[in-house]
Amino acid sequence: MLQAAALVKGYRSGDRQIAVLRGVDLTIAAGESVSIRGESGSGKSTLLHLLAGIDTPDAGAVHWDGRTTLPVERRAAMIGMVFQSFYLIPELNTFENVLMAARVAGAPRAAARTRARELLGRVGLAGRETHLPAQLSGGERQRAAIARALVNSPRLLLADEPTGNLDEQTGAGVIDLLLGLGAETRTALVLVTHNAAHAARTARQLFLHEGVLR
Amino acid sequence: MPWYFYLALKQLFPTGRKFPFFTAISVLGVALGVALLVVTISVMGGFAFQIRQMIVDTQGDVQVRGPGLIENPAELRSMLGRVPGVVGVTPFAEGTVMLEAPNKPPAFPIIQGVDVQRVNTVIPLDHYLIRGRLDDLDDDTVILSSLLAYSIGAQVGDKVEVSSPLLLERLKHDEVFLPRELRVVGIFMIGHQALDSNTVIVTLRRMQDLYGLGRAVHGFSLKLAPGEDPDAATARINAMLPPDAGVTARSWMEFNRDFLFVLQLEKSLIFLLLLAIIVVAAFSVTSSLLIAVVRKTREIGLLGALGGRPREVAACFCLQGFLIGLAGTLVGLGLGFGFLAVRNNIVHFLIRVTDSKEAMLRFYQVSDLPSHLDRRDLVLIVTSSVVISTLAGLLPAWRAARLNPVEALRSE
Ligand SMILES: Nc1ncnc2c1ncn2[C@@H]1O[C@H](COP(=O)(O)OP(=O)(O)O)[C@@H](O)[C@H]1O
Numbered sequence: 053m054l055q056a057a058a059l060v061k062g063y064r065s066g067d068r069q070i071a072v073l074r075g076v077d078l079t080i081a082a083g084e085s086v087s088i089r090g091e092s093g094s095g096k097s098t099l100l101h102l103l104a105g106i107d108t109p110d111a112g113a114v115h116w117d118g119r120t121t122l123p124v125e126r127r128a129a130m131i132g133m134v135f136q137s138f139y140l141i142p143e144l145n146t147f148e149n150v151l152m153a154a155r156v157a158g159a160p161r162a163a164a165r166t167r168a169r170e171l172l173g174r175v176g177l178a179g180r181e182t183h184l185p186a187q188l189s190g191g192e193r194q195r196a197a198i199a200r201a202l203v204n205s206p207r208l209l210l211a212d213e214p215t216g217n218l219d220e221q222t223g224a225g226v227i228d229l230l231l232g233l234g235a236e237t238r239t240a241l242v243l244v245t246h247n248a249a250h251a252a253r254t255a256r257q258l259f260l261h262e263g264v265l266r
Numbered sequence: 267m268p269w270y271f272y273l274a275l276k277q278l279f280p281t282g283r284k285f286p287f288f289t290a291i292s293v294l295g296v297a298l299g300v301a302l303l304v305v306t307i308s309v310m311g312g313f314a315f316q317i318r319q320m321i322v323d324t325q326g327d328v329q330v331r332g333p334g335l336i337e338n339p340a341e342l343r344s345m346l347g348r349v350p351g352v353v354g355v356t357p358f359a360e361g362t363v364m365l366e367a368p369n370k371p372p373a374f375p376i377i378q379g380v381d382v383q384r385v386n387t388v389i390p391l392d393h394y395l396i397r398g399r400l401d402d403l404d405d406d407t408v409i410l411s412s413l414l415a416y417s418i419g420a421q422v423g424d425k426v427e428v429s430s431p432l433l434l435e436r437l438k439h440d441e442v443f444l445p446r447e448l449r450v451v452g453i454f455m456i457g458h459q460a461l462d463s464n465t466v467i468v469t470l471r472r473m474q475d476l477y478g479l480g481r482a483v484h485g486f487s488l489k490l491a492p493g494e495d496p497d498a499a500t501a502r503i504n505a506m507l508p509p510d511a512g513v514t515a516r517s518w519m520e521f522n523r524d525f526l527f528v529l530q531l532e533k534s535l536i537f538l539l540l541l542a543i544i545v546v547a548a549f550s551v552t553s554s555l556l557i558a559v560v561r562k563t564r565e566i567g568l569l570g571a572l573g574g575r576p577r578e579v580a581a582c583f584c585l586q587g588f589l590i591g592l593a594g595t596l597v598g599l600g601l602g603f604g605f606l607a608v609r610n611n612i613v614h615f616l617i618r619v620t621d622s623k624e625a626m627l628r629f630y631q632v633s634d635l636p637s638h639l640d641r642r643d644l645v646l647i648v649t650s651s652v653v654i655s656t657l658a659g660l661l662p663a664w665r666a667a668r669l670n671p672v673e674a675l676r677s678e
């Protein structure tokens with residue numbers, strides 16, 4: 053479903069060139085779960101952005117279903133994203149936040165509403181639809197963000213340290229959800245984490261070290 | 267509804283917030299500017315409208331005159347009467363005279379000779395009469411302006427003596443030209459100090475006698491059909507005037523051009539000054555939206571990652587400026603017209619509180635505040651306030667659209 057081959061990405065900082073990714077190869081099959089661990093600054097987020105198609109590699113290529121480009125209008129159907137700090141829009145309630153992703157993707161309204169409601173129930177936020185992000189706990193916010201990432205039924209979920217801001221127990225619940233929902237909906241999952249226990253629960257565990265994935 | 271429109275609305279009216287403070291303050295700022303503009307421009311327009319009305323009422327829509335006398339007025343008059351769009355023609359002769367009431371120092375007013383049969387077709391003189399009747403005006407009577415009558419202490423029925431410069435002229439040739447004794451049959455008040463302090467009206471025949479004009483007149487005042495464009499009609503009249511007539515037609519706008527220019531300039535300056543209020547309100551909208559863009563950098567990055575295009579992100583912020591402008595303009599129009607509707611109650615209240623009815627009546631004749639708003643001015647107020655508010659969203663919109671999703675998401 054997704055192949056990344058020989059990805060190279062670096063940044064200029066002043067007159068110094070920092071090589072972050074130095075040839076990353078990665079293949080992800082449909083419905084598969086993969087975890088990526090690595091030190092801070094090793095390039096995990098950079099890699100996720102390349103996989104999401106919102107950043108371009110200096111060399112190498114990402115293939116989505118065999119194609120080398122992921123146009124904006126097909127991105128929503130392909131990729132869902134979850135972040136460490138949730139990024140919920142504070143003016144919208146939980147339900148509206150989930151629906152927002154469908155709106156931006158231009159999904160048919162009625163179907164999206166049903167799906168949003170269903171997902172909120174599935175992540176344990178039934179009855180919390182009208183609550184604002186500020187009225188939710190960290191774990192609840194992340195679960196709302198997961199529902200939002202899945203509302204367009206993407207084929208791949210990219211989670212960038214989704215438990216980074218959560219306590220141990222809440223984090224474990226979020227990982228349960230990501231893996232459970234991924235399996236249910238046959239959505240592939242790339243989980244970036246520092247937590248070895250969480251990583252161990254994915255089907256495949258990789259390390260990003262010195263710019264290469266092992 | 268496109269997502270950016272929805273989000274713009276939601277940012278202005280966040281879910282579950284009973285009173286959107288930022289939106290209310292922003293809308294109020296624009297509304298105050300619009301309300302002030304509407305009220306000020308309307309009242310200024312009201313006064314200007316009255317002044318224009320007074321000019322047309324005293325001078326006619328068009329005047330036809332030459333450098334000297336018109337020796338054969340009957341012919342020219344009937345010719346002018348046939349011009350399409352002209353509904354009234356009246357001749358006039360004018361000059362300065364000495365006016366004496368018994369035991370009073372003399373006054374030197376402007377004198378107007380009018381054709382009693384025709385003057386009312388052009389100049390609604392009887393409309394301005396506060397004493398007496400126009401019908402009583404004949405060759406042995408005179409109508410005085412109010413302040414003049416007041417200063418020489420003349421009342422309807424009193425006799426006054428009128429001498430013209432012809433008296434001096436005749437004196438040079440050792441002839442005697444006696445002052446004419448005329449009876450006051452009316453007093454008029456236009457509401458314009460210069461005219462009210464210093465004008466007398468007699469019949470054309472009496473004026474011709476006083477000045478030794480024979481049958482000649484100085485010119486004609488013309489009245490146009492309602493809705494007729496004075497400049498177009500003037501051009502039409504000039505095209506029909508025989509070249510040897512030695513006279514030209516000028517519209518009232520033309521012979522009051524300097525005055526009208528000052529009125530217009532005054533209005534434009536006030537407009538610009540008050541527009542500054544809206545600009546200041548718009549600046550505060552800009553700064554609030556800029557802060558919102560900075561605070562929401564990561565959320566905007568996420569929208570980009572979700573498939574939102576830069577121009578849609580820009581539209582989201584521009585729309586907020588536009589919506590604030592639209593709401594502010596509507597509220598401002600409501601406030602402005604609301605105030606105008608009760609303006610006279612407020613003025614009367616102030617007069618009562620300050621006990622200044624006398625002064626108001628003395629200086630403005632009426633104790634009411636006039637109001638007149640051209641459709642053009644209204645459109646100008648509405649468009650400028652909406653455009654300025656929309657422009658206020660432009661800088662934040664540009665900042666938001668320029669955000670690269672990758673960097674925005676990184677900016678933790
Ligand atoms: N826009 C940028 N300019 C310069 N350096 C950057 C930029 N973005 C990321 N980096 C650098 O790239 C490296 C990898 O960053 P990142 O992918 O965020 O690492 P991780 O997610 O593994 O912590 C870091 O050293 C970071 O400082």
Ligand SMILES: [Mg+2]
Binds near residue numbers: 096097098212
């Ligand atoms: Mg990272």
